[in-house]
Amino acid sequence: MGESIRIGVLGASGYTGADMVRLAARHPRIEIAALTANTHAGKQMAEVFPHLGVLDLPTLQNWEEVDWGTVDAIVCGLPHGTTQDITKQILAAHPRTRIIDMSADFRLRNTSVYASAYGQDHRAPEIQPEAVYGLSEHYRAEIAGARLVACPGCYPTAVLTALLPIVAAGIVDATDLIIDAKSGVSGAGRGLKQNTLFCEAGEGLSPYSIGTHRHAPEIEQEITRAAGEAVTVNFTPHLVPMSRGELVTCYVKLTNGASPADVREALRRRYAEEPFVHVLPEGGVPATQAVRGSNHVMVGVFPDRIPGRAIVIGALDNLVKGSAGQALQNLNLAFGIEETEGLMQLALFP
Missing domain, CATH: 3.30.360.10 (Dihydrodipicolinate Reductase; domain 2)
Incomplete structure (x- = not known):
């Protein structure tokens, strides 16, 4: 089956972060090694999301407390404007780490357009050029070799x-x-x-x-x-x-x-x-x-x-194809795993 991929989820107390945990927990190749949620640091995930209480998950931490050198990939579910500085710091310290970003911070290739749309300057323009737009079906080859994937908005x-x-x-x-x-x-x-x-x-x-x-x-x-x-x-x-x-x-x-x-x-x-x-x-x-x-x-x-x-x-x-599911699809692509792995759930109806 291959070695496990250790991941960390930044912003695990948000809806997209929680859905990433839900999907990744049943992925046969993924081990959830770290979860961050600064406002809930020190809590168990079950206290924030009771539906995830059946899982054996790491305690929520502040992002600065995590040893990011122990993970292979990071999935970021932080709000826009909070991801750029963190991403820049992590990649500088751990250049082989893959980052799958679900926020808006690296989606726009032109940093001037980003500043206009989000009302603040881009704080990591030096790494923006390497971000690959993570629309899986249209950028599959580029995603496979990317260090930084910017997942599209929903x-x-x-x-x-x-x-x-x-x-x-x-x-x-x-x-x-x-x-x-x-x-x-x-x-x-x-x-x-x-x-x-x-x-x-x-x-x-x-x-x-x-x-x-x-x-x-x-x-x-x-x-x-x-x-x-x-x-x-x-x-x-x-x-x-x-x-x-x-x-x-x-x-x-x-x-x-x-x-x-x-x-x-x-x-x-x-x-x-x-x-x-x-x-x-x-x-x-x-x-x-x-x-x-x-x-x-x-x-x-x-x-x-x-x-x-x-x-x-x-x-x-x-929250799935529009965010966490597409992020997991891109994670599969980045690590050469079958693209559908962990994602073949049918719709919940009615």
């Missing part, structure tokens, strides 16, 4: 999975993309925020960060590469009163005489051999409840009522 994962192949094929107009996105409340993190309180988020649906969401530049970065020209997208996210799940509805303008059937076929061909991306047959409707708790993505294509346009819909679990 919205970009869903949007880019649905759009990159058809933009690259030249059958949709990359300058006319409208993206209506909806996510469960866990996407906002575990910190206390007024808009995610039960009375604020429950029994309703609300848009947020209208015209200013930080994931838009990340989406534009990748679509621009696929299109070969600068692209600006129309992107509006919404908060849905459910714990997890994400659905994106993308409105596209067809080009070069393409039809919605051509769009579906282009996606089908691109993902035919992919274990986690499923292009549904004509009439198949992606839904969050069909992917909940799994690393699977569903994509469906429909004709628009407006001639010359199509609607492309994608659904995934924001």
Whole structure:
């Protein structure tokens, strides 16, 4: 079976960190050697997440207390703005360590764009150039040799999975993309925020960060590469009163005489051999409840009522394929392990 890979999880008390622990605990090649959560240092994981109490896990620590030389890889689930300094320090001291970062700190290749989107200067510009964008199905070869992998955000994962192949094929107009996105409340993190309180988020649906969401530049970065020209997208996210799940509805303008059937076929061909991306047959409707708790993505294509346009819909679990699951997929790639290892759970339904 091969030697165990010892990992540490930074930010294990957050939703993405906890889901990483949940997935990694049943991976046959992974040993969880260290867990950090500065605000909960000294506690057992069961005190923070009772559902993980059946596992034999390390005590939570401050990140500075961990001997990072004893781990092979680090999965980072810290909020944006807190990862760069830590990553820089760890890589300087332990250059052979692999870091799989689930935060936003290394996703944007242009550090000026990062500063504009996140309201602060990038504090590790010297290592940004070696970060590989961790959209597994599109950067597989680069991820395999990377020391630092920047996992995409949950919205970009869903949007880019649905759009990159058809933009690259030249059958949709990359300058006319409208993206209506909806996510469960866990996407906002575990910190206390007024808009995610039960009375604020429950029994309703609300848009947020209208015209200013930080994931838009990340989406534009990748679509621009696929299109070969600068692209600006129309992107509006919404908060849905459910714990997890994400659905994106993308409105596209067809080009070069393409039809919605051509769009579906282009996606089908691109993902035919992919274990986690499923292009549904004509009439198949992606839904969050069909992917909940799994690393699977569903994509469906429909004709628009407006001639010359199509609607492309994608659904995934924001904490799994949109975060921890994709991080584990990238960890498998980085260590030459079968890519699906530890990730073949079916959706939890109903």
